[in-house]
Amino acid sequence: MTKTPDNANNSDARAQITALIKSKPDRMTRRDIARALGIKGDDRRELRAELRAMVEDKVLSLSKDKTYRVAGDLPGVMVIKAVRVDDEGDLIGEPDRWMGAGDASDFIIREGHVGGKKSKGLGGQVGIGDRALCRIKTQGDMHIAVVMKRLGSGPSTHMGILYESGRGWRVKPVDKRARDELRVKRVPDGTEGAQLVYFRASSGPRGKRDDHYGRTAEIVEFLGSADDPKAASLISLRFHNIPLGFSDAAVEEAKSMFVPTLSKHREDLRKIPLITIDPVDAKDFDDAIYASPDDDPKNKGGFVLWVAIADVAAYVTPGSALDIDAEKKGNSVYLPDRVEPMLPHELSSDMCSLRPHEDRACMAVKMRIRADGTKIDHHFTRGLMRSHARLTYAQAQEGFMGNPGEAAAPVMDILGQIFDAYQALKIARAARAPLAIELPERKINIGKDGRVESIVVKERYDAHKLIEEFMVNANVAAAEALDRAGMSTLVRIHQPPERERLQSLSDFLPAVGLKWAIGEKASTARFNTLLEKASKDDLSETVGMAVLRSQSQAYYGADMGGHFGLNLRYYAHFTSPIRRYADLVVHRALIKAFDLGEDGTTEREALRLQEIGEHISTTERRAMAAERDAKDRYIAAYMEGNVGAEFHARISGVTNFGLFLTLDDTGADGLVPIRTLGRERFHFDEKAKKLVGEESGDTFAFGRRVKVRLKEADPITGGLMFEMVSKGEAGKPPSRSARSRSGGGYRGKPTNKHRSKGAKHKAARRKSGKKPSGKSTT
Incomplete structure (x- = not known):
């Protein structure tokens, strides 16, 4: 290397490189290092070899965006995201872009002084979920992040696909709302095309949109090949900031776990013939059930139900590394080709999976119900169980129908009793009348090569409904038990629909020959009556979607708020602590309330219930968005x-810019832009949810069945673009007042037939060369 004497030894070169990198607050690429050291020409090969060796020797670390830092050192300035408050009341953060397991340490966030002014750090300015540009300091074993500037909670960078075209390097955003590709000025040496990257966008001079002046992108981080069939899942997880993997400490904790033994807090339930019923592709089994006739003569025709759930609280204790990671994730995320679990697989697929014929720790509830399915009482306990069989939904259904296969045959007596108990529960369910929206659910089957083999509608068995009903009753029992014990916990809250949403439903229904009186009180029974009428006219899916959109969004809270959709006063999530943090919180509350061990709710957790509820409500929505995007x-x-x-x-949606639709066979969602519907202008009738042609009256309304042609399919964004093949239904053109209130669009330039009178006059003047008179032409 030019700046290093020929007789200089290797350690001198390394010391020079290390000192240079340490002196720079920002990370340096190989090109930056070469420029700073004055290294040119063939000497760059020597530098490249030395840098590679220093990385292999763990002297330097090479990031995904091809920059170097001294191993073990932290950059002088970082973007830190606030994630929690510790026991001492300090706000704790982590690096915003270190997504891998074991990379990040905790940072204590402090207010700072920037430009002689005190930054507004903790005084309501930076809170959990917020991001801040921080100067990093180290004090002993502690990392201090001194706030320089609050950046807000959204990501500062975007995700896209980097590729090389005839016009140079370009990046295409993965967000379907982004329309423009961006020019990339600088790409590291050796970069290959079709790379998934994070980039930071910048704008050119105002009004300049060409290649030279237009928006440009700076590549921040390389994430991997965009051609990998599994890139769709990676894009969805990264785009929605889903935490990936686990900390080293959490993994070590998980590996050290063992099944608890019997104790004064854990009774022996192994003789109870509990069984699990799950999807055929399930990797973990966290709930087991059993039912038998009640031998109490006062409860003739009644049943005793058992629901046993994996005792996750025995392994994930408050404040542990496992607990910190689980709370941060909030829930597991289920994508077509993978699961990003809330807990390491040592727990979710092993210690907390109720595999048949193996001892497993559980939290269980014993419930007694009457012949009409109403509950008499319940009792919670902590136990050691052993599942007697693992069945799929299809296998259980065959058993219910009297045609047991090899798996169901040994437990036919158990299945028969469970099915009889379900018949009683159905009576209580019918009387309760929960919201009965039945929409088809589709499954994407992925082949061994990672590509989609088929998309099928999931079959809906009585076995599904049976498990759901057992779980609902267990969740109700948990909420009731904790409420009566005066123990606060997280409950599932679903508020009644808001008036504005009901008004929208009321405005739409006359378009399909139905109605909803806005003045009458909304109830699940009223909604179900509406859905029954819709099914008679082949409108189940159309009206079902409209009713679903009229509902409020469920969330987690610390105050009993009731569940409108299930028509229940008490409801908490108890049955899936492997995949939902809310259920783990409920288990700890039960342990505390009924003296079932020392690992129940702590004082600190009790004080943070509202905060935890808000956080996991957000992570739930984040997961749903990621799952939806991956499917798309x-x-x-x-x-x-x-x-x-x-x-x-x-047609599943109508807007002023086009029609959203859902394909019958695959359930794929796409858009027909309004400009492609015809040469005339189409007006958006928001109340009736339809687009109406200004001249012809041709109408495209919400819920109508149509035929469309696929024009574009973009796997990067998940966007599908269609054009309409079906003609619009005959209708009446909108009135002049309706036109003035509505938006719409043309397909390209309008023909002379559709030009306004003023436009025609202007065109005639341009052709004749005459100047306007100044008088109105309309």
Whole structure:
């Protein structure tokens, strides 16, 4: 290297490189290092070899964005995200972009002084979920993040696909709302095309949108090849900031766990013939059930039900590394090709999986019900259980129908009793009348090569409904038990629909020949009556979607708020602590309330219930968005080979810019832009949820079945674009007043027929060369 004497030894070169990198607050690429050391020409090969060796020797660390830092050192300035408050009341953060397990340490966030002014750090300025640009200091074993500037909670960077075109390097955003590709000025040496990256966008001079002046992108981090079939899941997880993996400490804790033994807090339930019933592709089994006739003569025709749930609280104790990671994630995320679990697989797929014929720790509830399915009483206990069989939904259904296969045959007596108990529970369910929206659910089948093989509608068995009913009753029992014990916990709250949403439903229904009186009180029974009427007119899916959209969004809270959709006063999530942090909180509350061990709710957790509820409500929505986006991307990849093909669909949304629709066979969602509907202007009738042609009256309404042609399929964004094949239904053109209130669009330039009178006059003047008179032409 030019700046290093020929006789200089290797340690001198390394010391020089290390000192340079330490002196810079920002990370340096190989090109930055070469420029700073004045290294040119062939000497760059020597530098490249030395840097590679220093990384292999763990002297330096190489990031995904091809920059170097001294191993073990932290950058002088970092973006830190606040994640929690510790026992001492300090706000704790972590690096915003270190997504891998074991990379990040905790940072204590402090207010700082920037430019002679005190930054507003903890005084309501930076809270959990917020991001801040911080100067990093180390004090002994502690890392201090001194706030320089609050950045807000949103990501400062975007995700896209980097590729090389004839016009140079470009990045295409993965967000379907982003329309423009961006020019990339600088790309590290050796970069290959089709890379998934984080980038930071910048704008050119105002009004300049061409290649030279337009928006540019700076590559911040490389995430991997975009051509990998599993990239769709990675994009969805990263785009929605889903935490990936686990800390080293959490993994070590998980590996050290063992099944608890019997004790004064744990009774022997192994003789109870509990069984699990799960999807065929389930990797973990966290709930088991059993039912038998009640031998109490006062409860003739009644049943005793058992629901046993994996005792996650025995392994994930408050404040442990496992607990910190689980709370941060909030829940597991289920994608077509993978699961990003809330707990390491040592727990979720092993110690907390109720595998048949193996001893497992459990939290169980024993419930007695009458012949009409109403509950008499319940009792919670902590136990050691042993599942007697693992059945799939299909296997259980065969048993219920009297045609048991090899798996169900040994437990037919158990299945028969469980099914009899379900018949009683159905009576109580019918009397309670929970919201009965039945929409088809589709499953994406992924092949061994990671690509979509098929998309099928999931079969809905009585076995599904049976498990749901057992779980609902266990959840109700948990909420009731804790309320009566005066123990606060997290409950599942679903508020009644808001008036504005009901008004929207009321405005829409006359378009399909139904009605909803806005003045009458909303109830699940009223909604179910509406859904029954819709089913008679082949409108189940259309009206079902409209009713679903009228509902409030459920959330977790610390105050009993009731569950409107299930028509229940008390409801808490108890049955899935492997995949939902809310259920773990409920288990700890039961342990504390009924003296079932020393690992129940702590004082600190009790004080943080509202905060935890808000956090996991957010992580739940985040997970749902990631799951939806991943499905969209996989479906778009599946549909890419069908561009030009025609499909039957249903209009599932109407806006002032086009029609959203859902294909009948795959459930794929796409858009028909309003500009493609015809040469005339179409007006958006928001109340009736339809687009109406200004001249012809041709109408495209919400819920209508249509035929469409696929024009575009973009696996990167998950977007599908269609054009309408079906003609609009005959209708009446909108009135002049309706036109003035509505928006719409043309397909390209309007023909002379559709030009306004003023536009025609202007065109005539331009052609004749005459100047306008100044008088109105309309």
